[in-house]
Amino acid sequence: MNVSVGIPASASLALVSAVNLAKRYPVSAGWFRRDRSFIHAVDGVSFDLMPGETLGLVGESGCGKTTTGRMLVRLTEPTDGQVLFKNQSGDLEDIAHLKGAPLKDFRRRAQMVFQDPYESMNPRRTIFDTVAEPLHVQKIGDHSERFERVSETLSMVGLTPPASFLFRFPHELSGGQRQRVAIARALVMEPSFVVADEPTSMLDISIRTGIMQLMNELADRLGIGYLYITHDLAVARYMCSRIAVMYLGKIVEMGDTEDVLQYPVHPYTKALLSAVPVPDPEATRDALSIKGSVSAPVDPLPRCRFYDRCPIADDYCRDNDHPPLEDKGAGRLAACHKA
Amino acid sequence: MSAVNAQHAVPTALWRARLRLALQSLRENWQLFVRTRIGIIGLAIIGLYALLALAHPILMNTVWEPRTYDPVVGYAFDETQQPAPPSLKHLLGTDPLGRDILSQLMFSARSEFLLGLLAATVTVVIGTAVGAIAAYFGGWVDTLLMRLADIMIMMPAISVLIVLSALIGVEHFELALIIGILSGFGATGVVLKSQALSVVVKPYIDAARSAGGGHFHIILVHIVPNLLPLSFLYMMFTVTSAIFSEAVLSFLGLLDVRMSWGLMIHTTESAGYLLQVTEFWWLIFPASLSITLLCSAFYLVGRSLDEVVNPRLRSR
Ligand SMILES: Nc1ncnc2c1ncn2[C@@H]1O[C@H](COP(=O)(O)OP(=O)(O)OP(=O)(O)O)[C@@H](O)[C@H]1O
Ligand SMILES: [Mg+2]
Numbered sequence: 244m245n246v247s248v249g250i251p252a253s254a255s256l257a258l259v260s261a262v263n264l265a266k267r268y269p270v271s272a273g274w275f276r277r278d279r280s281f282i283h284a285v286d287g288v289s290f291d292l293m294p295g296e297t298l299g300l301v302g303e304s305g306c307g308k309t310t311t312g313r314m315l316v317r318l319t320e321p322t323d324g325q326v327l328f329k330n331q332s333g334d335l336e337d338i339a340h341l342k343g344a345p346l347k348d349f350r351r352r353a354q355m356v357f358q359d360p361y362e363s364m365n366p367r368r369t370i371f372d373t374v375a376e377p378l379h380v381q382k383i384g385d386h387s388e389r390f391e392r393v394s395e396t397l398s399m400v401g402l403t404p405p406a407s408f409l410f411r412f413p414h415e416l417s418g419g420q421r422q423r424v425a426i427a428r429a430l431v432m433e434p435s436f437v438v439a440d441e442p443t444s445m446l447d448i449s450i451r452t453g454i455m456q457l458m459n460e461l462a463d464r465l466g467i468g469y470l471y472i473t474h475d476l477a478v479a480r481y482m483c484s485r486i487a488v489m490y491l492g493k494i495v496e497m498g499d500t501e502d503v504l505q506y507p508v509h510p511y512t513k514a515l516l517s518a519v520p521v522p523d524p525e526a527t528r529d530a531l532s533i534k535g536s537v538s539a540p541v542d543p544l545p546r547c548r549f550y551d552r553c554p555i556a557d558d559y560c561r562d563n564d565h566p567p568l569e570d571k572g573a574g575r576l577a578a579c580h581k582a
Numbered sequence: 583m584s585a586v587n588a589q590h591a592v593p594t595a596l597w598r599a600r601l602r603l604a605l606q607s608l609r610e611n612w613q614l615f616v617r618t619r620i621g622i623i624g625l626a627i628i629g630l631y632a633l634l635a636l637a638h639p640i641l642m643n644t645v646w647e648p649r650t651y652d653p654v655v656g657y658a659f660d661e662t663q664q665p666a667p668p669s670l671k672h673l674l675g676t677d678p679l680g681r682d683i684l685s686q687l688m689f690s691a692r693s694e695f696l697l698g699l700l701a702a703t704v705t706v707v708i709g710t711a712v713g714a715i716a717a718y719f720g721g722w723v724d725t726l727l728m729r730l731a732d733i734m735i736m737m738p739a740i741s742v743l744i745v746l747s748a749l750i751g752v753e754h755f756e757l758a759l760i761i762g763i764l765s766g767f768g769a770t771g772v773v774l775k776s777q778a779l780s781v782v783v784k785p786y787i788d789a790a791r792s793a794g795g796g797h798f799h800i801i802l803v804h805i806v807p808n809l810l811p812l813s814f815l816y817m818m819f820t821v822t823s824a825i826f827s828e829a830v831l832s833f834l835g836l837l838d839v840r841m842s843w844g845l846m847i848h849t850t851e852s853a854g855y856l857l858q859v860t861e862f863w864w865l866i867f868p869a870s871l872s873i874t875l876l877c878s879a880f881y882l883v884g885r886s887l888d889e890v891v892n893p894r895l896r897s898r
Contacts (some may be wrong), residue, residue: 318791
């Protein structure tokens with residue numbers, strides 16, 4: 244198929260490729276008003292995710308991380324742009340037009356783990372029902388095969404012995420156990436791509452590491468490509484080989500995790516890092532603070548999105564459109580006029 | 583566990599787990615229900631009338647001789663004058679046509695129950711489907727169903743029933759269907775939709791979708807079961823309105839029914855005794871009291887269930 248428009252050269256190797264993804268939500272501007280406003284929740288996001296790679300998507304609340312993740316697994320329809328996904332025959336395919344059997348096949352390969360383990364399970368269904376649901380709707384296996392597979396998956400996510408969990412209900416499990424069930428549900432069909440939307444943010448600090456270790460280990464073992472969404476840079480550092488930093492619907496910086504965290508290029512990344520305590524007391528970092536707080540990107544002006552809060556912005560940043568995400572050397576991509 | 587074992591063990595274990603959840607929530611809800619008290623009063627009245635309804639065929643086959651006690655074609659030959667006041671043979675007296683009032687009352691109770699339950703079932707089946715579908719699909723499907731609901735709600739039920747009974751002849755069965763359709767596509771559907779709206783935004787719906795679950799699967803497995811408690815509550819309110827509508831229509835002589843509480847009052851009225859309440863009280867009180875009591879009983883049970891289903895209403 245012809246997908247040459249705007250696709251990066253590396254795309255052929257990619258598992259998932261986001262091409263200029265955008266999502267705009269209409270805001271009701273009041274009665275009788277014709278001129279509608281739009282929240283630009285995601286605005287021209289492009290990246291590739293390689294098979295087996297964990298890409299971190301970090302940013303403050305409301306910057307469009309969840310929306311991006313949902314578009315990648317087709318739970319939200321993009322307003323603009325494309326999601327390309329490696330299909331059975333190894334070709335990148337635009338998922339927007341999938342229907343019937345190819346769509347079911349895509350659903351089998353791309354899964355999502357949701358943020359809230361308390362809401363992501365139907366309270367009236369047993370753990371077996373919940374984890375077997377994908378097998379059931381995809382008509383995979385008969386009853387005993389599903390039973391075997393669900394049991395295996397439960398032990399794989401650390402719920403052992405599985406028999407003691409199968410016939411219980413979500414309210415009988417702890418938050419951490421529930422999130423493990425949610426991970427089992429996402430993995431039971433052996434997907435190649437999983438969007439993990441802040442899977443640990445609602446959990447108690449003490450059990451977060453366990454869940455992160457589990458996801459890391461499973462990624463290595465099963466060769467799953469993760470899009471790992473988080474607002475916590477420490478989590479991103481632990482989980483991800485590459486990260487993309489988002490600000491108001493735009494990716495402002497992207498590169499190898501350690502590089503980005505040690506030598507941030509974009510002023511927003513620098514500011515995010517200076518908000519995190521430095522583990523090494525000897526290390527110094529440019530003190531950099533940003534003014535104000537993040538706002539909803541309603542009908543943004545044609546200027547740098549970060550202009551209002553940027554400590555180094557000047558007239559050029561105000562008068563020119565948001566800068567493109569460019570190579571700033573050594574494979575680092577950043578969107579800044581000044582960097 | 584071996585595969586052969588699992589083939590049978592899994593369904594059994596699943597059903598046992600589901601039964602356990604059902605029993606547990608039943609026990610918890612029962613405790614809340616008992617605590618509201620009014621529900622228990624309602625339940626007691628319903629139980630009393632259910633006993634009366636069940637006892638009627640037994641009495642007819644044993645102690646009550648059909649020629650005398652048949653609620654429709656019987657005649658109390660043992661009385662010299664009709665209507666006869668209460669006596670030992672006719673505990674609630676006889677009606678102007680010489681029929682035993684207690685027998686009529688008990689016979690009618692059964693059809694009131696059947697009418698109420700059928701109307702309530704139709705209402706809830708339609709209302710749940712309408713609510714789930716409107717909330718899940720949204721868009722024009724929702725708009726269409728809600729405009730239809732507006733029409734149903736605006737239509738004055740009693741006048742519609744009067745017109746229909748004049749046109750096609752309405753018996754208990756048709757009456758139940760009409761009430762069920764009016765209320766299911768109308769108010770009940772709207773209420774259940776607003777409940778369904780809070781279900782369709784749950785992440786487990788998204789999870790089912792991203793697993794490849796179709797619309798039918800999601801509606802049936804995830805939305806409808808979460809609407810059932812509220813559906814059950816609205817069943818109770820529908821029973822009340824069905825029994826009441828039946829009484830009004832029968833009183834007006836618009837239903838083709840053999841016997842009912844409303845018809846008993848109608849008979850009294852057409853024989854000219856309606857305004858002589860003090861003199862011929864047994865012609866009016868048993869039937870009208872029964873209508874009032876059974877309607878209130880289902881209403882009380884509904885109110886009480888309302889507090890069980892909606893935690894916000896619970897009095898502390
Ligand atoms: N269904 C929707 N309708 C309207 N606006 C929405 C919708 N979903 C998201 N938004 C808006 O889009 C923006 C991005 O939301 P999103 O949930 O993607 O942010 P996020 O980065 O995941 O934030 P958080 O860290 O709080 O989860 C927000 O301003 C949000 O209000
Ligand atoms: Mg989010």
